[in-house]
Amino acid sequence: MRIVADTGRCIGAGMCVLALGEVFDQSEDDGTVVLLDPEPPASKAAEVRRAVQLCPSGALSLVEPPPG
């Protein structure tokens, strides 16, 4: 899976960092999301989905690989 982050929408709440700090970080400047690992391994899929779901501003989305 690939994570897409829209820093224009991001409000820097930090929910993604709290949920999965290995994958998400925040800019020191304006707090917006920084992707440490835009294509995390499948083993982290559940945590990544949870982080995306928790995002208050809808700044995160997922591009899932085609099935099969």
Place this chain on the structure above:
Amino acid sequence: MTDATIRPVTLPLTRERPFDPPEALGLWREEDPIRPLAYPDGHQGWLVTGYAAARAILADPRFSTRIDLLHTPVAQRAAQFRSTLRRPGFFLRMDPPDHTRYRRLLAGQFTVRRMRQLEPRIEEITRDHLDAMERTGAPADLVRSFALPIPSLVICELLGVPYEDREKFQRDSAVLLSLESTLEQVEAAMDDLLGYLDELVRRKRTEPVDDLLSGLAADTDLTDEELTGITTLLLIAGHETTANMLGLGTFALLRNPEQLAAVRDDPEVAEHAVEELLRYLTVIHIGPVRAALEDVEIDGRLIRAGESVTLSVAAANRDPERFPEPDLLDVTRPGGGHLSFGHGIHQCLGQQLARTEMRIAYPALLRRFPGLRLAVPAEEVPMRTDMAIYGVHRLPVTW
């Protein structure tokens, strides 16, 4: 079903049990998670008690937080609403793009990493207050000696507001949040607080030090008026909310000894416990409120442009469709996802600070005083049903 079949209700503030939202909200959530609400000024708007709808509306840009568009669901809040009209820097009451500008300037100061860097100092502050409690001896009012001073001192240091002046701003913010304050009292408290902080902002410009306010004054194009508004907002939000979570949360744990023991004895539990206490206790007593900017249909309900919508996050956090056995306090409950910090672009700026303070303070208190207990019967603990932020006025404890 047409809207006409449902009688508009008024928003209840009385709580039958100290830790539960008003009972009617739960009944209404079962019947109609979005229902007509009669506002005291004669406006007919809506009350949302269901989790899914509340979360969706909080994230929906078709709903505004602008105070000039909102009707208050509680007559006593009208004064507070009016006092924040057209105040520069009150970004909580702004829509994008105005809101975006302020949020961007501030969010970098409240990141998860920044808040983790504050941990040693918050631990020290917590230790100092526990030492003082021990020296003074039991009984003590936990609000005065622990729950209020810790977040007050932390936000003061972070912003750069002299803690020696706490009597002034704690008094003003109590007036601003009280549902019993008159318009004159609210305006006087707001003027007093703004006047005090305005002077402080000017001082930060001429004699900058290493704090958030000096940094904002030096590195941004914010005017003095804007800086004063922002500081007012952060100062009030920064201590009243966490203070009430610490007071009410301790009360709830004391009434649930097994849960208390888990928080005290298992460091792993503390983190979950903070999220669960936030969900279960939801100190946001009223609202928040939004106004529809255009006609919006949600779950078969047509909310018309201009109508106010009160989102009871306290009721939404008890929605069984989202949280199994919602009325049970379970500090091991996985997940989070509660709406206690809101949702959408206005989600609490200081939430990571609040989490850090609570994660440190609850276990520290319970470990220092393993015999902590109420010093009065539970029924005699005065509850803050008369305030915009719920909690306890006092919590007499002994150990």
